[in-house]
Amino acid sequence: MAPKKKSKRSLTSRAPVAEAATQGSRATSYDVALRAGISQSAVSRCFQEGASISPKMRARVMRAAEDLGYTPNAIARSLITRRSNLIAVIISNLTNLYYPEVLAELSALASAKGIRVLLFTLSSESEIDHVLEQVWQYRVDGAISAARLSSAQIDTFSKNGVPLVLYNRYLQGSAASAVFCDQSDGARVLVERLVSVGHRRFGVIAGPRDSFVGQERVAASLQQLAKLGFHNVPVVAGEYDYESGVRGLHELVSAAKRYLQAVICANDVMAIGAMDAARFDLGIAVPDKLSVVGFDGVGPASWSSYRLTTLRQPVQRMAEATLSLLLDRISNPSLPAERRVFSGTLIEGSSAKLGPT
């Protein structure tokens, strides 16, 4: 291996080797110090907020830094400050259409606060342990998870002193902070209004088993239906994607012998799939012959071809809350866990007939 060429060990009072950041290795605070004829610690101070340094000295240092193309090494800094300014964002399926919106918000907000996002995506549930291993290695200051975490996994966060905020899910009995949207209320309103306008035969396309919000949406809907006297509502499984919606509707329709009147889908994309399946595969007019509703409020839901009736999540406010919870706990680790619960907004599109407000 080629020998590094930094002299080191010989402090400021050494021959001023005019040493530019040539090949590969970048300039260090040490190089800058040498060039500015000053101590290394003074250079360090120049790059800190309220450090005591005289204006003339700072100017000299900054000039030298510029000449050498010096940038402080955040890695080395975080080693000693014990702050990486890194947060982990763990997302299970970026293909969900909903999560990119969340990620974009989180990333923008974090960036504005000088925090960097280390992204971890899972293509399968089984990767989670491996991913967590990486999270620990990088000594992130905190983590946001929109992926399913077991209670034991959640515990490792506090054990490792890494604040964690769950997004769009929480674990009962676990003391993890969480931000999510309580859609039970919305689901109840939705169901009630569907019933009030005369829908009688319902079907549900559920989300994946590991989706917390999916379960909640379905459960709340079924519960309200039961309350209003509708039992044994058929539920088919889905995977949150368009094809699931298409497939789901086919299944429901064949099960219901075409008498289906309203379909509640655990997310928008499946609702869109269901609408398309109804109109194009089965020749069922939406909303005249079939009402379709979804959850999320993603972009495509509002496209003219769909104008989906859905319960929109306040993504931006939720992202803000998530980051704020996290940053609070990073600066004060002893803060107790907190849940921030939002309400969804009912978007009355034209994919379902609803009763009067």
Added chain:
Amino acid sequence: MAPKKKSKRSLTSRAPVAEAATQGSRATSYDVALRAGISQSAVSRCFQEGASISPKMRARVMRAAEDLGYTPNAIARSLITRRSNLIAVIISNLTNLYYPEVLAELSALASAKGIRVLLFTLSSESEIDHVLEQVWQYRVDGAISAARLSSAQIDTFSKNGVPLVLYNRYLQGSAASAVFCDQSDGARVLVERLVSVGHRRFGVIAGPRDSFVGQERVAASLQQLAKLGFHNVPVVAGEYDYESGVRGLHELVSAAKRYLQAVICANDVMAIGAMDAARFDLGIAVPDKLSVVGFDGVGPASWSSYRLTTLRQPVQRMAEATLSLLLDRISNPSLPAERRVFSGTLIEGSSAKLGPT
């Protein structure tokens, strides 16, 4: 500030302080060494690939590590190895619907290779300098940029010894590696076939000025149109979003006095917007009265409501190529820049009438 409690300085031959990773600070290789009654360097070796360590010793160390919940500190490691195993991924608009797909691919591939993704999103072009500053600070091993970079900005990468691969763009005269999809061919075919089947009055909805592929798509289309005798084709500006497509079609139609026959959109989402505007706002049947084509091949393009005729980019293969170019240059920085150019695939949906193949 509370005094740290690690004794350090006293090497192995010290009183074995039974020290668990209690509050906050995590266990170090030093703690593990102490507990296993072994040297710190041996512990380090246990966590490296082909390091020489006896099985029994390794077992002992691993046990101690487990007890203490020890995980190697990647930050400290990268300080000395000069490898952070971090790559920067710079993306301008995650809201584009196309980029989340790319990001998901890149992230999955990187993860599989033991590389972590540090995500940088830009909400505006002006942030780029600030973002680059952060990229330097974190000493990433390499970078992938799907955002617009000036030639000077590109130069700073090589100046800092950070390999860079541009995604979906390249800069003429600049020696940066790049992966993109040459859609000129596809655009030519598309135009030719539109003409062959009788379209005469064209319109174009362009992408943002800073979109390299957008410019290329439009330029190639116009060029081919000119070649076939169609000059002064109206072009309206767009921002790649659904509303741009809607607005764009309105503009084109009013300019063309309703005689518009085919619209070429610089991406799928605008094409979708244009289709919706045609059908729902203006009562123009697609493709009977108007053909609409797009570029990208994003998910929604294939939804039954659209079945868009589009030129699909091989996202997965492009992501693979991008990462492979980058990793090659990380392990061998002297490798010359390279461009990997892919061809798009024409997806014949039903949003446009095309001639025979």
Added chain:
DNA sequence: TTGAAAGCGCTACCAC
């Protein structure tokens, strides 16, 4: 205000 020195937790290079 400034500089010397002591590490942060780790890997690398030695001798043994």
Added chain:
DNA sequence: GTGGTAGCGCTTTCAA
């Protein structure tokens, strides 16, 4: 195979 030692580039006391 193993352990000591010397740093990686930085922040942080602590004296001067």
